[in-house]
Amino acid sequence: MKDLTIDITRLMQRLQALGEIGALSGGGCCRLALSDEDRKGRDLVTGWMRDLGLAVSVDGIGNVVGVRAGQQDGPPVMIGSHIDTVATGGIYDGCLGVLAGLEVVQTLDDARIVTKYPIAVAFFTNEEGARFAPDMMGSAVHQGTLGLDAALAVTGIDGLTVGDELRRIGYAGVAETGNLRARCFVEMHVEQGPILDATGTEIGVVEGVQGISWSEFTFSGVANHAGTTPMNMRCDAGIVAARTAVEARAIADDMGGDQVATVGHLEMVPNLVNVVPNQVQMTVDLRNTGESLLKAAEARLFDFAQKAADVEGVSIARRTLARFEPVVFAAEMVDLIDTTAKARGLSTRRMPSGAGHDAQMFAPNCPTAMIFVPSRDGISHNIEEFTAPDHIRAGADLLLHVVLQKASD
Amino acid sequence: MKDLTIDITRLMQRLQALGEIGALSGGGCCRLALSDEDRKGRDLVTGWMRDLGLAVSVDGIGNVVGVRAGQQDGPPVMIGSHIDTVATGGIYDGCLGVLAGLEVVQTLDDARIVTKYPIAVAFFTNEEGARFAPDMMGSAVHQGTLGLDAALAVTGIDGLTVGDELRRIGYAGVAETGNLRARCFVEMHVEQGPILDATGTEIGVVEGVQGISWSEFTFSGVANHAGTTPMNMRCDAGIVAARTAVEARAIADDMGGDQVATVGHLEMVPNLVNVVPNQVQMTVDLRNTGESLLKAAEARLFDFAQKAADVEGVSIARRTLARFEPVVFAAEMVDLIDTTAKARGLSTRRMPSGAGHDAQMFAPNCPTAMIFVPSRDGISHNIEEFTAPDHIRAGADLLLHVVLQKASD
Known part of the structure; x- marks a missing residue:
């Protein structure tokens, strides 16, 4: 047999x-x-x-x-x-x-x-x-x-x-x-x-x-001239998005194990080389085999994004696109x-x-x-x-x- | 008079x-x-x-x-x-x-x-x-x-x-x-x-x-499944772009004075929530009243982007869209x-x-x-x-x- x-x-x-x-x-x-x-x-x-x-x-x-x-x-x-x-x-x-x-x-x-x-x-x-x-x-x-x-x-x-x-x-x-x-x-x-x-x-x-968590962030700031607007007077939706994307990677790196994090979708408005973006929509895909770990990853990401937005004077809206437990x-x-x-x-x-x-x-x-x-x-x-x-x-x-x-x- | x-x-x-x-x-x-x-x-x-x-x-x-x-x-x-x-x-x-x-x-x-x-x-x-x-x-x-x-x-x-x-x-x-x-x-x-x-x-x-320097970066990596691809096996064009955008802001913050830096344009491919992006095109607008300072900002940005791309296994192409001396x-x-x-x-x-x-x-x-x-x-x-x-x-x-x-x- x-x-x-x-x-x-x-x-x-x-x-x-x-x-x-x-x-x-x-x-x-x-x-x-x-x-x-x-x-x-x-x-x-x-x-x-x-x-x-x-x-x-x-x-x-x-x-x-x-x-x-x-x-x-x-x-x-x-x-x-x-x-x-x-x-x-x-x-x-x-x-x-x-x-x-x-x-x-x-x-x-x-x-x-x-x-x-x-x-x-x-x-x-x-x-x-x-x-x-x-x-x-x-x-x-x-x-x-x-x-x-x-x-x-x-x-x-x-x-x-x-x-x-x-x-x-x-x-x-x-x-x-x-x-x-x-x-x-x-x-x-x-x-x-x-x-x-x-x-x-x-x-x-x-x-x-793996459990799956898909979040869509919409960061809203103020469009401004890239030349005439001093750095300390900007409300740049793009920099908040970029910092949040870097943090998503850091979360996966720091947690190790099965944790993965992906920023696969990003749209910038008005998307012009010499205009500070007033809006960025961005997704973050987080996955982990452990529900408590996945929740911890979400919590760290959401907290970071909120603080990064606050520092820049940018507002933030978050929507859950998908959420499955492991x-x-x-x-x-x-x-x-x-x-x-x-x-x-x-x-x-x-x-x-x-x-x-x-x-x-x-x-x-x-x-x-x-x-x-x-x-x-x-x-x-x-x-x-x-x-x-x-x-x-x-x-x-x-x-x-x-x-x-x-x-x- | x-x-x-x-x-x-x-x-x-x-x-x-x-x-x-x-x-x-x-x-x-x-x-x-x-x-x-x-x-x-x-x-x-x-x-x-x-x-x-x-x-x-x-x-x-x-x-x-x-x-x-x-x-x-x-x-x-x-x-x-x-x-x-x-x-x-x-x-x-x-x-x-x-x-x-x-x-x-x-x-x-x-x-x-x-x-x-x-x-x-x-x-x-x-x-x-x-x-x-x-x-x-x-x-x-x-x-x-x-x-x-x-x-x-x-x-x-x-x-x-x-x-x-x-x-x-x-x-x-x-x-x-x-x-x-x-x-x-x-x-x-x-x-x-x-x-x-x-x-x-x-x-x-x-x-x-101000002198003006407009650079367009094209980062090229490998599209992969956001769930099944371990972090250490990714060539993610998006994370290189995000890190370079964060560095552009850091350059302006560190240099102070008149230095400004703006990421106003970014396009991601394939731009799907659950796919690691294989290509990102992104612009950086740098301005300074001092030509030597502007050159220093460019040098730091270009060096960072190259190293960030190398670390991730992503290739990089750079094009100058505009360059005016102060x-x-x-x-x-x-x-x-x-x-x-x-x-x-x-x-x-x-x-x-x-x-x-x-x-x-x-x-x-x-x-x-x-x-x-x-x-x-x-x-x-x-x-x-x-x-x-x-x-x-x-x-x-x-x-x-x-x-x-x-x-x-």
């Missing part, structure tokens, strides 16, 4: 075949949620599920779940991720977790192994949020965090609604949402960051998902992934996920964890996204043995 | 009448250089010159000079400024210096005073540079810094050329440019800054014009203005001009100085621009007595 391995050629063929749908010239693909390309991708994967003899159901938000029966009935060990992409996505993000799940099923079939508990492979609607907000929509509805009606009413960037588009592509299913509880949940995913690649590590053992995965699942990987001779690194994933929606309701495999140069949401077949093989084999163990407990 | 004073009612009437041409609703006016409104303004002021018996000439770039004869021939004591405005200008900027000159002439006429040397009142084409670059175009051609043909060939923001527009409005004159040397030059102007108003000072004795006005003229003002019981403050003025084109060729009067709240290039009649009266009386003395030496 320990020597059981997936068929990497078969898995890569499925990845390539799915990547052909919505393929972009130069590589990668575009399968925005509930688009015609998403429908074709869904049809392909659902067909594979049926070919494998899985009992397929589609729920009201279009999540597709295929169940392989066990010796006993009851909640399944669930493997899941998503097959929608951003507009310029790679072929690995999301798809790998779903297709590795099918590969696990087929490997068990080939070995004529019937597990004690059922195993389910699922893909969830609109994980990316590139067409409809919020992201992780299907898994949120599946686990009851988001109401079905609210999700169906969401209007996308093209003015069409989730409900109408689901019906149009034929994936407005009848299975109930919000009441399927898995025995446990495992998601395999590309890291989408540079750590595993840079450190030469094969497996990322994901301990949780998610901590179950220690038993994290440990199982780590020890199983090590037993298979794989190098591992415990790490948080800096991005959101479907798994975090399951974490409050069942033991949940994730397996990361390396992203070359950390590149993702980009047609250059790449994970080496050897890394995919190692990750899928690990997924197989973790699932096998959880389905046999 | 010491009791001779200008007629503030007459001067204010001329200011208001000129301000009616191109008047904007809500106040202020728009008379862009060589526009129909500029032509109407020129016709009005030239008519006043002729009414006062001045010998009017128009040169090849459209500068208009009216000369009042003295007991002797030879270079005149020249009073000058401009009557063009920015798109949302006030009625004082430029016009005050020209119309105060006419008021000086009329006051001398009323008192039947014939000075030893001639007195000239001039207005120079396109001081603002709002339609055609560079600014101070007419005075630059007048004093030989800029060639006439080059100036005539300049294309404006609307695609029309200086030469064509000069002919269209009938101000392509025949007087030669580049060979009229004044005996001395005095320009009265609103401060366009807050210092006189804030300190309750009646007269700014302008010692020179202009120092003749001590004899500056002293004369200061002592004459004090003798008239006016409070004075010696100061540099932070903005460019026609006077700086004369400074290399003849004794030159400027008289500043307060701008309420330092506001200029704005329809809210305002200088109180009492301040205008004090400044114009000072101009009268300074000119009278220089024309009698």
